Amino acid sequence: MKNILRIMLEGSYTNLKRILFAADRVTDMELRRRILEGTVEPEPKVAEVSCIGCAGCSNACPTGAIEMRDLDEPVEIIEGLMKKQIPVLNRERCVHCYYCHDFCPLYALFGEPGTIHPNDVGEVEFDAGAVLQKPVKISEDKLKFISQFLADKSVIKRTDTLAEAARKM
Ligand code: SF4
Ligand code: SF4
Numbered sequence: 159m160k161n162i163l164r165i166m167l168e169g170s171y172t173n174l175k176r177i178l179f180a181a182d183r184v185t186d187m188e189l190r191r192r193i194l195e196g197t198v199e200p201e202p203k204v205a206e207v208s209c210i211g212c213a214g215c216s217n218a219c220p221t222g223a224i225e226m227r228d229l230d231e232p233v234e235i236i237e238g239l240m241k242k243q244i245p246v247l248n249r250e251r252c253v254h255c256y257y258c259h260d261f262c263p264l265y266a267l268f269g270e271p272g273t274i275h276p277n278d279v280g281e282v283e284f285d286a287g288a289v290l291q292k293p294v295k296i297s298e299d300k301l302k303f304i305s306q307f308l309a310d311k312s313v314i315k316r317t318d319t320l321a322e323a324a325r326k327m
Contacts (some may be wrong), residue, residue, distance in 0.1 A: 213309035
């Protein structure tokens with residue numbers, strides 16, 4: 159009984175310190191103020207220019223948090239590969255499992271930064287067209303696994319051809 163009373167008193171004292179003196183707070187006070195005021199700007203979640211619009215992230219997402227949105231004008235990334243859509247991430251449905259990032263073929267097949275990430279992709283600067291022209295070595299198992307998620311199979315076809323070329327090098 160004595161112990162419970164001591165724990166309760168200690169807890170009340172600690173909480174009072176947190177409320178009155180902002181002790182033990184993990185969140186930055188400035189950020190806390192901005193959150194309360196509703197002035198926090200959402201960070202970009204998709205590097206739209208670098209994304210090739212294959213929909214792998216959307217198909218891999220276990221919570222259906224990623225929708226593919228039609229572009230006003232399709233973009234030709236390389237010959238025979240048109241980008242027609244880009245992903246839009248619904249943060250309320252996201253459980254931060256990072257499957258989207260890991261399934262993004264740029265990351266999974268080419269070892270380049272994935273162009274989608276629930277915690278902000280930051281600055282992603284690379285030329286997707288140049289990446290897709292690079293000869294790369296990819297195991298059959300990996301190709302098979304990734305290809306089941308891609309809406310645009312031309313990425314894999316091209317990758318397959320490149321992988322074949324790389325095998326002969
Ligand atoms: S991190 Fe979020 S958006 Fe990405 S796959 Fe997981 S739930 Fe979906
Ligand atoms: S998997 Fe990567 S490249 Fe494909 S649509 Fe999603 S973000 Fe874009």
